[in-house]
Amino acid sequence: MVASDDEVTLKVENLRAFYTSKKGLVRAVNNVSFEVRKGESVGLFGESGAGKTSVALSILGMFDQLSRYYASTAANEENKRLWSLKDKARKKGLTSEEMGEDLPGVEGHIWFKGKDIVALDEKEYRKLRGNEITYVPQGTTKSLNPYSNIEEQASEVLWAHDEDSELVELQVMKRVLQTLDLVELGDVDLRKGMKPSQFSVGEDQRVLIAMALIPNPALMIADEPTTAVDIGLQNRILEAIQIVHDELNLSMLLISNNQGTIAKTCDRVGVMTAGHIVEFGETKRVLNSPGHPFTRAFIMSNPSMELIRKIREKGLRIRGIPGKPPDLANPLPGCPFSERCEYVQDICREKLPEYREIEKDYWVLCHRYEELPEW
Template identity: 30%
Template sequence: LVGESGSGKSVTSLSIIGLLPKKIGRIAEGSIALRRRDGTVTELTGLDPESLRKVRGNDIGMVFQEPMTSLNPVYTIGEQIAEPIRIHLGKSHRDAATDAVRLLTQVGIPDPDRRARQYPHQLSGGMRQRATIAMALSCDPTLLIADEPTTALDVTIQAQILDLLAELQAQRGMGILFVTHNLGVVAEIADRVAVMYAGRIVESGPVSEVFTRPRHPYTAGLMRSVPRLGQATMLKAAGTPLPTIAGNVPSLALLPKGCSFAPRCAMAVDACRTAVPPLLAATSTQQSRCLRWEDL
């Protein structure tokens, strides 16, 4: 799930797991269907808080952007990983502690026995993020939601975390919803991509197809705006600025009538400003919320 800051990515991920604060918003319509490990499909929007809490622990895990805000500073790393194991799987304190050390080993933390007894502030940023991944995987979830898990890390640690997630996904067979604003990360880790703009999905499809031939002008603008090696030097020599998308993202509280991207779109026609376009089948695998996708 890709989009710029304020597009609604984090609100979407928090809505899935039922952690969206009531002061921020509510689910007004639509559905959230989760295929569980036993093959059954559960509609999450109709669950009571207690049932949703069980699903959140057993079937869905989440890794947040900043591990220092999602880890409790007064509990050891091992205690925090063991807690969901005890609550959701009913294991003893000793067995849960053993599982916590095993999970720290799986996510590549050296000397896991010692690290399990340490507190979050005693670990590096990369290790803290690995610990939150271990916590999210503690009950072997069907779905892992990773909300910009590499944003606060340096480039080399980012690559390690991406490799770790890909390896764990292959081992466990779980689905990963990777939330990011970084198109390079999407190209590296994802099979399919959904592009979000002003609270709505405007395009979705296989990464190779969407990035090779985007079917929505916003996606096309994003792709043109990605700097390439040596591009800045060539543009400067030619006196040409780096390509950008004109205008600004509208406030979600004051969305324009019709297509939210229309005020910034050079391809917009009157019909775009009348009603919100539906998601149209541009190809058998690609969808676009653009009335003129064929002209791209």
């Protein structure tokens, strides 16, 4: 990709992440590549089960841990064998290909500020996570402690990571209050002593965003930051995200299956289905004139008024996505969208397409891009 290393905060290269399950390996992330430049906000947009959260967990160094945990609870001998093989491969620095067998966990490269962090051990990852890379998890508000007031919780974030520094209490408090103010919590001085139950869901969400900002990270990952809140609150949360993005010149990775969220907050976006990014480019380019049949179908399944008008003008049909997403434990041999695509041909079923750069900074994964009707 094009930006030079010092302009890039995060560069994900050929990332794959496989879970173990009762049904075998679940290929949740397949050869995913993208970068987040300094001060840029990049979105991952796509249907449920597409692998968006799995990409985030891989970047945060939490994927293997979680997958192993589920494997151990399932007590499946084959999965235990696979994880023990993975441990051997890791020690020797070998890939699945070099071991001659597909292995669970994360493989590929995750360059963060120029350093490949994919093989860091947990101790090293702990220095990054919650500090240089912060995370607002999906289904969030349960991650706040109900018994402690928000000022205490927010300042714990800083103390936890700055044991060696000379931060004094007053500085911590100042930083916490400034950040809560930045996400427009309102009446911060008055409300900092309140517990999470005294806030609305949207306010809790903003507290979590503030907590992810307090350590002054190089990258903030927010996973579905506006699910489970009404439209008015969604807009306020998105405004808060935009404000912090603009004011702090922060690099962000924003995950959502909501087109409006992506349109409002992201400079560039990758569209995901079945563990693949099928289209990547500037948000306006991708959302206004999508080139990939999946993106078109996904946007059409929940069209904006503007899009409905455009579809009618062009004589196109409004249709959702037929059928179910493919089973990632039994992935399709060719294009991941081939079972559901209205333009499918034999080649699509047989061969996975290669990424093609259609124009500068715009990639599509489709055999038939040039032949598709104009959008």
